[in-house]
Amino acid sequence: MTTKKTHKQRERTHAASAGRSDVRSWLGLLVVLGPVLLVSMDGSILFLAMPRVSQALTPTADQALWILDGYGFAVGSLLIAFGNIGDRYGRLRLLTVGAATFGLASTAAAFASTPELLIVCRVLMGVAGATLLPSALAVLSELFPEPRRRARAIGIFAAAFAAGFAVGPVVGGLLLERFWWGSVFLVNLPVIALFLAFAPVLLGEVRAALPGRVDALSVLTSAAGLLFTIYGLKHLAADGIAVLPVGAMAGGAALLIWFAARQRRLVHPLIDFSLFRDRVFTIAIITGLLPLAAWSAAAYLAGIYLQSVLDLDVLHAALLALPGAAVLTVTSVVVPGIVDRVGKRAVLVTGHFAIAAGLLALLATTATGGIGWYIASTAVAGIGYGISFAVVADTAVGAVPAERAGAAGAIAETSNEMGNALGIALLGSLAALVFRLQGPDLAPTLDETLQLPGLGAAVAAEAKAAFVTGLHIVAITTSALHAALGAVALRRLPKGESGGTPEASADPVPTSDHLETKA
Structure with a gap:
């Protein structure tokens, strides 16, 4: 009898301990989601705020x-480096430093008095954001070691990341209705304060036992x-062919080729290109870049x-973005299942085909109109965007051992952030090129043209029509790319490809011999 009682007491104690661990895990996830939401939201919060920023600071077209x-270039350029640094020197430590820096840079951006100062603050925010995303995703591997629960947690992570991008313009619009443009940055501070208060309590420090070193030359x-x-x-799109932009492109391409070659020779590369031998992983990473x-x-x-x-x-304008944001967020939540x-x-x-359509x-x-078509566009494409957010992160983290989760997660988040930045830079430049060729050629952008004194109604209509043509060209280009990638996925991916999280899957989390975990 005594033995049975002791056994039951042990079972109750074990269940209570498991319950406390489960609560800690989900509370830890909730704490992590704060910075994730902010980093993604700050990638899009200025979309509707830029006209107000332009009125206040009068940036040139290039500065705008x-x-x-x-911000996106800083995040995307450094995500992989900081993913490795977090793996090797401590993810919680990097999260804490990054969150504090993000808060300080947000405050400085809110009160920037010149376009140059705002650009510097945005870049600094991007550097801080690059410390947050890969470490936050990697922390989930420590909080949720069981594959199915980890997949569910990563789905929530992806939904928060997607929601941040989606609701960024909405939050910006709502703030600008009542406050000055700097308020879109100050909204970050309460979330950062809560994270700094609770993260040391709920999150454990995790790092690789044999860290190696980060190759500074590869980062640069x-x-x-x-x-x-x-x-x-x-600059080629905005100003035409010239020596400086062509030289910059050639030099940049040469550096990227040299970087890729160097990674194959390093013992601890910033990017493990061997991961791309898996067709599912490769197409998923492209799926992270192109839709963004x-x-x-x-x-x-x-x-x-x-x-x-x-x-x-x-x-x-902000309210019209809500249906698409809702579809995107819900899709991110349900896709893992x-x-x-x-x-x-x-x-x-x-x-891919949903985005194309x-x-x-x-x-x-x-x-002169088309609001209904705009809403329909964001809702249908939102299904594809949500799939991109959800599938990329789970594929990257599930493909590697836990001690490399930060680096793998960084590849996934890099594809998202670089897609975000490249979309504005390249596709925005394509639209600018069309406007320069089709418009009245009085100013480089539509907003600058419409602000010219004494502008006639006919010229304003011509400028607006040229802008819409640029929008259509971008839509056709991106739709064709997604249709092509969808066809490649249909042809190249194996039909029986599973989600990677069934119970039959091997748990990639290594034993304590590979990790150092500090509560």
Whole structure:
């Protein structure tokens, strides 16, 4: 009898301990989601705010683009480096430093008095954001070691990341309805304060036992190569062929090629290119980049279309983005469960074709109307965007041992952030090129043209029509790319590809011999 009682007491004690651990895990996830939401939201919160920022600081067309995409380039250029640093020197430590820096940079950005200062603050926010995303995703491997629960947690993580991108313009519009433009940055501070207060209590420190070192030269060459390449492309689109942009593009491309070759020789590379031997992983990572490029470009250009072409106020424009944001967020939550049933192949193919169809709906917009088509476009494409957010992160983290989760997660998040930045830089430059060729040629952008004194109604209509043509060209281009990638996924991915999280899957979490975990 005594033995039975002791056994029952042990079972109750074990159950209570497991319950406390489960509660700690989900509370830890909730704490992690705060910075994730902010980092993704700050990638899009200026889409509707830029007209107000332009009125206050009067940036040039080039400065306006750097205010928008300097953040994304900083995040995307450094995510892989900071993913490795977090793996090797401590993820919680990096999360804490990054969150504090993000808060300070947000405060400085809110009170920036010149375009140059705002660009610097946005870049600093991007550097801090690059410390947060890969470490936050890697922490989930420690909080949720069981594959199915980890997949569910990553699905929630992806939904928060998607929601941040989706609701960023909405939050920006709502704030600008009542406050000055700097309020879109100050909204970050309460979330950062809560994270700094609770993260040390709920999150444990995890690092690789044999960390190696981060190759500083690889960090510099990857960042410089990306920046030079995009700088050249942007200036070619805005100003035409010239020595400086062509030279910058060539130099940037050479640096990126050298960077890729160097990674294959390093013992501890910033990017483990061997992961790309898996076709599912490779297509999923491309799925992380291309949809974000399309989404960011469409959201940025649509913000200008709604406000400057259709003359809607910022609040009205923000509210019109809500249906698409809701579809995107809900899709991110439900997709992990669908992947378990139908496999990644079907989900990835569906995502690309949904985006292609949604973008084509923008072709029905005109310089005098098209709000309904805009809403339909964001709702249909939102299904594909949500799939992208959900599938990419789970694929990356599930493909590697836990001690490399930060680096693998960084590849996934890099594809998202670089897609966001490239969408504005490249596709935004494509729209600018069309406007320069089709418009009245009085100023480089639509907003600058409409602000010219004494502008006639006919010239204003010509400028608006040229902008809409640029929007249509971008929609056609991105729709074709997604249709092509959907066809590749349909042809190249195995039909029986599973979601990667069934119970039969091997648990990639290593034993304590590989990790150092500090509560």
